[in-house]
Amino acid sequence: MGRIVHFGLGNFARAHLLDYTADAGGWDVVGVSLRSDKIRDGLRAQGFAYGLAVQGVGLKHIDILREVLVAPEDPSAVLAAMTRADIISASVTEKGYHLGADGLLDLSNSSIQADLSGTGPNTLIGFLAIHLSTRQTPLTVMSCDNRVENGSVLKAAVQSFAESAQIAINWALVSFPNAMVDRITPATTDELRTKHSDPMVVPTEAFREWVIEDNFKGPRPNWPDVQIVSDVAPHELRKLRMLNGAHSALAYAGLLHGHKFVHQAIADPDLRKLAVQLMSEAGAILPKNERVLVPAYSQALIERFENPELAHRLDQIAMDGSQKVPYRFAQTLRAGSAPSVATALDAWLEFCICETQAGRRLNDTRVDDIVQAARTSSPKTAILALINCADLVQFISE
Structure with missing residues (x-):
């Protein structure tokens, strides 16, 4: 039986990679939580099985998770599990890569610094670099996060860490395929937990999509309906700029308009028009x-x-805008006329400023920097500079 070690067991991983892998058969998964023991404890109490509540289809039993390791409790156990993996995958969100505004590993980041000093490892990057330094068999490392060229970005981060730590890695043994993932997966509500008598149930839509670059070093599951292609980029750009771009536009503009959920925002005629036009502008390039x-x-x-x-919450989508905005909006704006994308960018900036003025702490990895920028005389210009998008100030009004 093949094995995947997966970092980041949030709802998306349990609705996407684990669902596809359960359908494939012949593989199991060991999960890794980089921070909290909450998901481990909840899943362990029910034998690591859980229900996937697929809207319009019903409840699907997922039972391929064999164990969940909590990295801070025992990093050595995580490294030991990695030695037995055929595939190591991750859905740790954008902030889990510890990148700077230039898209490269931020070697000054406190978590990366701790890993470099020999404490831990604590991060996905640190775990991968340390494991790969002793790896003697082929391995595929697969990102399942919403990033442009996610596999290439992850490889570059690991390479940067290894160089800084003076760790030697046999790169011929490992591949980092790029991939595009798609399945709208909101947070679980207490109502759903009660309905299915399952504290760990995951809600999701029936639609799912996964496109992976044909760049595997070893075996892979026979995932049904997954597209294995030579070039992921066209699929990736379509999804990130249209779906994720429209999602972010609805999130920031919707919250500013007093909405709570995506379905409420898209029912607002002005916001619906914004989303439709944004997708058209993004699709044109x-x-x-x-x-x-x-x-x-x-x-x-x-x-x-x-x-x-x-019931997809707008504040869930709005998290970590500083990580998402550069690839959801910036490239479309730089490619040509895109007034709706400019409106969406401005909505994010207004959201950051309004939340700061109201004394509400942003859920963003760069919250302190954003707060400082939002209090300057030209807050939008200052915030754009933080995310390496100073050139986009021409599209917004202070």
């Missing part, structure tokens, strides 16, 4: 073979956003 898909894809996205049963 996609590779030619993807542009023909834009009208149908946009309509399908609107229908997914309208789904009230998902």
Whole structure:
């Protein structure tokens, strides 16, 4: 039986990678939590099985998780599990890569500094570099996060760490395929837990998509419906700029308008128009073979956003805007005229400023820097400079 060691067992991983792998059969998963024991304890109490509440389909039993390790409790146990993995995967969100505004590993980050000093490891990057320094068999390391060229970005971060730590790695043994992942997966509500008598139940939509670069060093599950392609970029750009871009636009503009959920925001005529136009602008600069898909894809996205049963919270989407905005909005704006994307960018800036003025702490890895910038005489200009997007000030008004 093949084995995947997966870092980050939030709802998305349990609705996406674990669901696909359960359908494939013949593989199991060991999970790793980099911070809290809450998910481990909840899943362990029910034998590491859980229900996947698929909207419009029903409850699906997922039972391929064999163990969940909590890294701060025993880093050596995590490293030992990694030696038995055929695939190591991760969905740790953008902030779990510890990148600077330039998209490269931030070697001054306190967590990275701790790993470099020999404390831990505590981060995905540190665990991978230390494990790969002793790896003697082929391995595929797979990012399942929403980042442009996520596999390449992860590899570059590990390489930077290894160079700084003076760790030798046999790079011929390991691959980092790029991938595009898609499945809207909101937070679990108490109502859903009660309905299914499952404290660890995960809600999700019926739609799912996974496109992976054909760059594996060893075996892989026979995942159903997964596209294995030579170039992920067209699929990735379509999803990140259209779906994620529209999601972020609805989140920031929707919260400013007093909405709480995606289905409420998309029902607002002004915000619906914003989302539709943003997807059109983003679609116009996609590779030619993807542009023909834009009208149908946009309509399908609107229908997914309208789904009230998902109850997808806008504040969940709004988290870590400093990590998301550069690739959801910036490249579309730099490519040409995109007034709706500019409006969305401005909504994020207004959201940051309004939350700061109201004394509400932003859920963002760069919250302290954003707060400081928001209190300057030109707050939008200062915030854009933080995320390496000073050139975009021309598209917004102070």
